[in-house]
Amino acid sequence: MMVLRRLLRKRWVLGVVFGLSLIYFLTSTLKQEERTMRDRTLLEVRDSDHRIPWKVRFNLGNSSRQITQCRNSIQGKTLITDELGYVCERKDLLVNSCCNVNAPSSRQYICKSCLANGCCSIYEYCVSCCLQPDKQPLLEHFLNRAAEGFQNLFTAVEDHFELCLAKCRTSSQSVQHENTYRNPQAKYCYGESPPELLPV
């Protein structure tokens, strides 16, 4: 106890304690500042080194399945697309959130309801179609010249699946006169061009 008290009385010990606290305090404050600054640049140019990790094609087969837990498209009324590109009915979703590949409804990389311009009537098929490995050059091309309004969105996208989920959603590109769809049928687009403009 005496030792501790004597130690505490030493001015340099106190100085060190105080100094360390001060440094910690300042760094944590500054770190917060820095983070806000980075958020702000979101509005500006895309990081040139931001790369989308393109998903390599998985070897499929019941045993060699390399994924244990899937992300999927969550929102669907009846259909769901998992991150491997399978579309299935909700009832055929497994506990790990992947489609049961053996279910009759499950199909991989399916472009049903999609038109030649890359716009589909059903969101889940759009995502599945977009996940086809051969769509990668198209998506890369799009990312490189994404419209300004999409900077926020596509800078935050982490991989091929997230990109397809985001790209297929209706957006400012999908509307005319703000409150009507350019094409109420084929409105989910993985391609570069907006939906074909139909007359009101």
Add this chain to the structure above:
Amino acid sequence: MFAGSGVKVAVFDTGLSEKHPHFKNVKERTNWTNEKTLDDGLGHGTFVAGVIASMRECQGFAPDSELHIFRVFTNNQVSYTSWFLDAFNYAILKKIDVLNLSIGGPDFMDHPFVDKVWELTANRVIMVSAIGNDGPLYGTLNNPADQMDVIGVGGIDFEDNIARFSSRGMTTWELPGGYGRVKPDIVTYGSGVRGSGLKEGCRSLSGTSVASPVVAGAVTLLASTVLNRELVNPASMKQALIASARRLPGVNMFEQGHGKLDLIRAYQILNSYRPQASLSPSYIDLTECPYMWPYCSQPIYYGGMPTIVNVTILNGMGVTGRIVDKPIWQPYLPQNGDHIDVAVSYSPVLWPWAGYLAVSISVAKKAASWEGIAQGHVMVTVASPAENDSEVDGELTSTVKLPIKVKIVPTPPRSKRVLWDQYHNLRYPPGYFPRDNLRMKNDPLDWNGDHIHTNFRDMYQHLRSMGYFVEVLGAPITCFDASQYGTLLMVDSEEEYFPEEITKLRRDIDNGLSLIVFSDWYNTSVMRKVKFYDENTRQWWMPDTGGANIPALNDLISVWGMAFSDGLYEGDFTLADHDMYYASGCSIARFPEDGIVIAKNLKDQGLEVLKQETAVIEGVPILGLYQTPSDGGGRIALYGDSNCIDDSHRQKDCFWLLDALLQYTSYSMTPPSLSHSHSRVVPPTGTDRPLPQRLEGNHLYRYSKVLEAHLGDPKPRPLPACPHLSWAKPQPLNETAPSNLWKHQKLLSVDLDKVALPNVRAYRPQVRPLSPGESGAWDIPGGIMPGHYNQEVGQTIPVFAFLGAMVVLSFFVVQLTKARSKPKRRKPRIKRPTYLQQQQQQQTTTTTTTTGKNPTV
């Protein structure tokens, strides 16, 4: 200690400045407008964010929550659907948990926007939105708060009265054939609430904009208390909020929804929640006044139009669900349940998290002259795919009971029954149907639904008080039995008529049905003049009809030698000792010579609108009464203006005139005050002037149920089939229900007494009522959520630094006490924080006329 940690909250508003002292966890700010800033220039967004998450002075509910600021409104309060679409997509990507939208607009037919809101909730984003500031008028609910999947919030003051501004009335999506849903979902403080000021400090603000973040903050706090976050979804949160809400006495469900937010009870319910389905409202008691107004205002009887109650099914089990088999109707035999017939229609798929269950109730023939109360219930089983079930094809199911109680009376005589024509009323959205009173330039659209339970509510109440039974016709004129009704009431009709309807009405009137028409203006020059550039859709808007569709009405009444003109008149006058105001009405151009016609001197408003000149026209025929010649034939009454029976922008009501006209049409009693009036004139023959023609190139066919596009002029469609209800096969029960249905409704498997209270008790709002004069004044520090956080302001300072400082401090204490003999080297100085208080005036709300989303200040 819960304060919203780990919950991502998005505020869609006017932005937030970077270094606002009230916020410790602003994760990200993004801008979606065309202005190159992230900062709030108005104070609206800062206030809203403060109510949710401010950590000092006027404290919010959840200071530890992760704030995501989305700037979607410019400093000029401009916003576009397309900005929202992109911002919403980003919110989905960021996996936002709670999203506050203190924003709303009348356009529930903005499909890209409405679809996107569904998409958000389908991605488990809990949407909280302001119901709108267009009260006390009914039929003023704003989108997206009026959506089933969104938590729509209304405002109350600190005395628990519904705030005057809070929008109310049923949803109007379902008209004319169906009936609206109950909204708002809940109410909370929205008047004189304190929140963060633009740069610093606090201010107080009123509006449903304020009520919405109170709920969003509460929802954030609640979400952070739940151990198993999987259970929190847009439906379960809404179920917990409405099951726990405290009902306000004397207020109906179309004003207060389920009542006032109760955070503690919501906590208890949410923390013992098991996934299930529930109903909103949870029971149907058509005798319960005033909560079940308007249902409780008129008993049902045999032969009447079925009473429809549009119940919302909330499904906490999954984003998608379905109704298993069919809902079952079980009348209680001891309680005369067999005296009613019930038909149920419902959403084929409950998505996202919700669906409708429309219950139509009719009286069975055997009770045609019976009076009494009938009870029973509808059983519904909802199933959702099990997400955490190991079996394939696993389903969660939940069965809910909807108790029903109705009052039946013997069918009233024909003369007492009035039929309101809803089918021929068109409104905004979808088309530009202009307001009936042209003086109201800041509210150019006819958007309140034109229903007896929305903006014709006062008229309905009046007719009920006079003993009339009012029913609504949501189908073509060919679809009702005219022998049952005394009078058909057509007010401010914009729709066209099928040729079959015209023929049928003529036959009905020959057989004794009477007709009252309250028309409105229709002048093509004025219609061209009132076109405007709509900022929201970035296009010119030309009205598709005038206040009413006079060319169509003239087609309907021409067979009796009657017609309205395209004149446009305005002015005050006295009729039968009543002060009257004619607001933008038309005149009668033709009337049979043996009819009674009243004329008045009025201003030519058409001239005023077109040329800014004033002229008084003498003897404008505005009212006509006519007895059709056939034996037992009905009577027809025409009046040129509907504004005096419409609640919106009404200056002087003319319910007395409606009474007089109904006396005439229903009982054949000609009011002497009209037949012997000094203003009575010779009926106009109108042959000197051509009758009004439809505006060339109008787009009415786009919104009409009657017309369809055709080469050349639009043509009537084929007459649709009349609605047909298939009555549910009753499965009678020998059971009785309690007389008070409300008390027995709650979420399943929740025993409130068994749930321990958390330490969120201190968050119970302790609000200080603000008297009208001091709304801008400063409140005691602590704001709307006092207590706890005052001691916690220092939480941002890292714990280590704090400990270090304590060591230093204790050293000095030791030094002081142990070594008094030594001369003092230093005197510790303690700096007291001082609160800089500064007065700020409450922002005065400027109303902008837009069809799109407005910040509901």
